[in-house]
Every structure is written in structure tokens, then in C-alpha cells.
Amino acid sequence: MFFAGELGFHANATVMPDFDGNSWRNVTVPFNLSTDSFLTGYADVLQTQQLFRIQLLGRGTATLQLQQTLGQPLSTYTFSSISYTFGPGVNLLEKPGFEEYIPPALGVPGWVSDPMRQTPAKSESNQPHTGANNGACFTPDALDCGIYQEVTAPSTGTYLLTFYATADRDGGLVGAHVNGVQAVSSPVAPRGFRNYGGAYTMTFPATAGDTIRVWMFSPAIPGYVVVDDVSLIGPQ
Amino acid sequence: MTARTSRQKHVARALGVAFLAIGGGVAVTTPAWAQQSAIVVGGDLTVLGLTSVPQWTLVGDGISVVARGGDTGNPGGHTCFPCVPGNIIEMSGLFGGDTLGSGSAVVNGVL
Numbered sequence: 001m002f003f004a005g006e007l008g009f010h011a012n013a014t015v016m017p018d019f020d021g022n023s024w025r026n027v028t029v030p031f032n033l034s035t036d037s038f039l040t041g042y043a044d045v046l047q048t049q050q051l052f053r054i055q056l057l058g059r060g061t062a063t064l065q066l067q068q069t070l071g072q073p074l075s076t077y078t079f080s081s082i083s084y085t086f087g088p089g090v091n092l093l094e095k096p097g098f099e100e101y102i103p104p105a106l107g108v109p110g111w112v113s114d115p116m117r118q119t120p121a122k123s124e125s126n127q128p129h130t131g132a133n134n135g136a137c138f139t140p141d142a143l144d145c146g147i148y149q150e151v152t153a154p155s156t157g158t159y160l161l162t163f164y165a166t167a168d169r170d171g172g173l174v175g176a177h178v179n180g181v182q183a184v185s186s187p188v189a190p191r192g193f194r195n196y197g198g199a200y201t202m203t204f205p206a207t208a209g210d211t212i213r214v215w216m217f218s219p220a221i222p223g224y225v226v227v228d229d230v231s232l233i234g235p236q
Numbered sequence: 237m238t239a240r241t242s243r244q245k246h247v248a249r250a251l252g253v254a255f256l257a258i259g260g261g262v263a264v265t266t267p268a269w270a271q272q273s274a275i276v277v278g279g280d281l282t283v284l285g286l287t288s289v290p291q292w293t294l295v296g297d298g299i300s301v302v303a304r305g306g307d308t309g310n311p312g313g314h315t316c317f318p319c320v321p322g323n324i325i326e327m328s329g330l331f332g333g334d335t336l337g338s339g340s341a342v343v344n345g346v347l
Contacts, residue, residue: 081282
């Protein structure tokens with residue numbers, strides 16, 4: 001089959017970082033297909049027998065691989081390859097699966113135990129959705145608990161927030177604030193031990209420079225809320 | 237009776253040709269026009285080096301394509317040759333026309 005059409009990968013320009021002394025360096029930015037992207041398939045090389053014409057929509061990450069040459073008097077980067085990989089986009093959250101923590105630690109960059117709550121949150125290896133770790137609020141007493149992570153919105157548009165979460169009683173919540181105002185939230189169903197089920201997915205608008213706080217809340221009732229594999233995907 | 241039979245045969249032949257034409261048309265155009273758009277959820281397009289052609293795969297709702305391009309297109313990042321820290325590099329890419337080359341595709345289950 002022979003193809004014509006247009007694939008336009010729209011991504012923001014990037015500033016080359018400082019050299020780090022290694023031989024190779026990757027630079028990754030998000031992209032989306034331009035709205036006039038389409039693909040036409042033909043049965044013949046002369047493109048007279050058209051089989052289909054489809055408009056294409058999609059997003060992902062563009063990864064530029066550079067070779068670094070450190071020398072005197074001039075050190076340079078040179079282009080090696082670029083890959084536009086389709087997928088859900090760049091997760092703006094640090095340590096989204098808690099894998100980088102040694103339980104029960106939390107901390108920036110990444111997740112913070114909410115100091116306004118009555119008992120601290122933690123990382124643990126008790127109920128991972130994937131990997132080895134998850135985030136948790138657990139208390140045998142009537143104490144509330146929370147965990148959050150803040151990021152600065154890199155662009156203006158609609159953000160997609162996804163949590164995997166479960167609990168052993170009602171009252172748990174996951175959601176996000178934008179500049180201190182609640183944007184979205186969802187109750188966490190008491191699905192039970194390590195029974196995450198489907199993800200909680202929410203969308204909300206934000207403007208470049210806004211502070212987005214992604215959070216989980218556990219009520220002042222004995223029990224737990226656990227979360228894992230959290231993602232915040234921004235517009236491109 | 238004979239005239240009527242002849243006319244019936246003529247009509248039947250004409251209808252047969254018409255049904256054949258319609259049937260043939262459906263066979264050709266169903267995979268072509270049953271789907272107007274697709275969201276691409278997997279695959280990639282890669283350009284290795286400044287002079288190579290793009291190799292690409294697309295996987296989406298009702299479509300899967302594996303292909304190799306006919307010319308280099310306009311990949312992002314290629315202006316970094318050479319460049320230094322602080323340079324601003326365009327990351328957008330545009331591939332069209334003969335660039336998209338040839339390969340295999342499945343659209344709506346049809347090769």
C-alpha cells in the first residue's frame with residue numbers, strides 16, 4: 001500500500017540544556033498532531049486507486065537524541081535522531097507511583113503529607129497497584145489524613161487527572177485544586193484491600209502559571225485510603 | 237409470451253449488472269469511507285540521522301499502519317547540527333506528500 005497525506009507533529013520549541021558530561025542526551029517534550037493531519041492509502045504507486053482517507057488525531061512525546069561532544073575550545077550537541085511516540089502524554093507529577101520512596105518516606109520533589117491533617121500520610125509496600133509501592137493514609141483512630149503534590153501548570157487548557165485508589169470505608173476523596181480553589185474531586189469507593197478497579201479520571205481547566213494541587217483525603221474514621229499510579233496530563 | 241420473456245431477461249440482465257456494479261462499489265468503498273477519523277493511541281515516527289527517511293507505525297481505533305517514508309520530511313531537532321546549550325530548537329515536525337512512503341495497513345479490518 002502507498003501512502004500520502006500529512007502528519008504534523010506540533011510541539012513547543014525547547015532550549016538546549018547545559019552539558020552534563022555524558023556522551024548522549026535526550027530532550028523530551030509533548031506534542032499533539034495538528035488538526036489537519038490525515039492519511040490517505042492507495043493501492044498503486046501512482047496513487048490513482050484510493051482505498052481510504054482518514055483524519056488522524058493523537059498526542060504523545062517527542063524525544064530528541066543528541067550526541068554531546070565535549071572539547072576545547074568548543075563543545076557542541078549534534079542531532080542523532082528524533083522519535084514522535086504516540087501515547088497519553090507527559091505526566092507532570094513527580095514520583096507518580098511512589099516507587100522512588102523508601103517506605104514510609106514521602107517528600108519533595110513529589111508527594112507531601114498534608115500537615116493540616118491529624119495523622120500523617122506515608123508511602124508503603126502494602127497495596128501497590130503496580131510496582132512495589134503505593135501512597136497511603138491509614139489510621140486505627142478517628143483521625144483524618146491527606147497527601148498532595150503541587151505543580152505549576154505549564155500551559156493553558158484542559159488537564160486530565162487520573163488516580164488509582166481504593167479504601168475500606170466511605171469518605172475518601174481524590175481531586176485537584178487550582179490556585180487554592182477546588183477544581184475537581186471524586187469519592188473513593190470502598191473496594192477493599194488492593195482492589196483498585198478502574199481509575200478515577202477527571203478533567204479541569206487551568207492557565208499557564210497556575211498552581212495545581214493534586215490530592216487525596218482520608219476521613220476521620222478508622223481505616224485506610226490508598227492511591228497509586230497517579231497522572232496529571234496537560235494540554236500541548 | 238416470447239416478447240415478454242425477452243423483456244424479462246433484458247431487465248433481469250440489467251438488474252444483474254446494476255447489482256454487480258453496486259456490490260463492487262460497496263466492496264471497494266466500504267473500507268475507504270466507513271471511517272472518517274481515528275485517534276492514534278500507539279506507535280511512533282522515527283528519523284535516524286539527518287538524511288534518513290522516517291519509519292513509522294500508527295495504531296488507533298480501527299487503524300494500524302506500518303510504513304517507511306519516501307523522503308526525509310522535516311523532523312524537529314535537526315537544526316541542532318551543531319548547536320550549543322541555550323540554543324532554541326524547534327521540536328515540531330512535518331511529514332507529507334511523498335514522505336509518507338509505503339507499507340501495510342489495516343483499516344476497519346481490511347488490508
